[in-house]
Amino acid sequence: MDGRERQAQPRSFAAGQHARPADRQAWNGDVASAARGPGKGLEPRAEPELIAAHAILLSRGGRALLQDVDIEVRRGEIVTLIGPNGAGKTTLVRVLLGILLPNRGEVRRKADLRVGYVPQRLEVDRSIPLTVGRFVALGRRSSSAEIEAVLAEVGAQALLERQLNELSGGELQRVVLARALVRSPELLVLDEPVRGVDYAGEAELYTLIGRLRSERGLGVLLVSHDLHIVMAQSDRVICLNHHVCCSGVPHSVAQHPEYARLFGPQASRAIGLYQHHHDHSHDLAGAPQPAAAPPPGPQEFK
């Protein structure tokens, strides 16, 4: 892997060409598979690809919200997308789901891919009378037995007859997840599913996601602004801040300097490993800047 040459030469970012695939992916030897860019001809993984985006550029009003972003989710794989607020995580999700068209780049989906989507904030207009059961059935035409089963799976069986706009944030989150699951999805996309959910609910949700992956072989794309709890179950973590800052297995991402850059020194201390080291920083507008000087101290990437 050639990712360790990062601070070899100061690069110009003025041309808008920021990170090359090798920089973004191959910074740790034990994530060799993540370094395999599309078309590089390395050995394919065992599990088939569900969805993949390649070289996505999306700009609005002259600002690049996503730049040269690659991401893929395979069957049975949990991919966590992390990044600070405003980093373009939801935008990337919307591109992957086909809601937004990128200016450049391609999105590939498995033919007839069934997606279950849990959007970040679901606010249903109070003018729509909607029971929980009816809401779940909007995901797919289903029998009442199927709806009850899927509500039971997320621990929301008691909510069946309730009006959607009377639910608490945590209850609503479960119900939205039930609607995603009633579709028997191959890919589950959850955008910040733990926002507004208490700690116990959060742990419970992650346990459920882990079980769905192992029992049903779902691919999962999980968007989060917090790595702590997700780490244990994620196969791959992708750090996004308009471009892919770093990616790899959770342990190595936690050690990666870009993770510390994104989440601040507290976050990295909370995880508690690692030497400081950046190959670039971000200015106030979020644009990548070359690091001013090589960091002091040894460069450990283990």
Add this chain to the structure above:
Amino acid sequence: MTEPFLMRALLGGMGLALVAAPLGCFVVWRRMAYFGEAVAQSGLIGIAIGLALALNLTASVLVVTLAVSGLLLLLARQNLVPIDTLLGLVAHAALALGVIIASLVQGPQLDLMTFLFGDIFAISRADLRWIYFGGLVTLALEIWLWRPLLAISVHEDLAAAEGVRTPYVKAVFVLLLALVVAIAIKIVGVLLTVAFLIMPAAAARPLSETPEQMAVFAAIFGMLSVALGLFLSVTLDTPGGPSIVLMLAVFFVAAVFPSVLRRR
């Protein structure tokens, strides 16, 4: 109560109420009341042009309402002027233009009141055919599109992620709206058309647990209001369209009042 003109008024009004009810629910859910208002007021331009060129009025209104719907969707892409301002602007500009064209065409003696408030007792057999043919097409499309329309009204991104082709569904919805407005203008006039859409739906909301219930209640309220409004009109010699709209308002107040009391 068996005069032919009265029967035609009753049949036409109830047919319209039935067709407008489910569509009106979506107008309420998607917060498009003012969109409907702007489209309806532009109908006056269609009436004026239709009179000038001796065209079928419903057809000429339909062409204009469709054109204005397209214009509104285009204008909504800018984000410097808020959407309610934009809709008010288009509604008033359309009304002004409609009145000016009408005055140029027929001179000041043209009875604008008829077109602003409709004349339900003037419904002809040809009008009835329009209402029932257009109404059947509309109703069929509403039923066919019910699920995807409901899904995008609940959450558009979620619907799109689940495979609903949102641009097409929205386009058909706007088309239906223009069609119903074109049919309704003859009956209740440019200014009261949107009442037929939003008032039955609003009255149905407090009584409904599901979207389907709301559409059915809205249809019942709409048809009852037509019958009661016409009765009022015939017995007290009040104008037909306004009497129906007043009945709709009574239904709304009666339906919403219990929940107003509960909130205290």
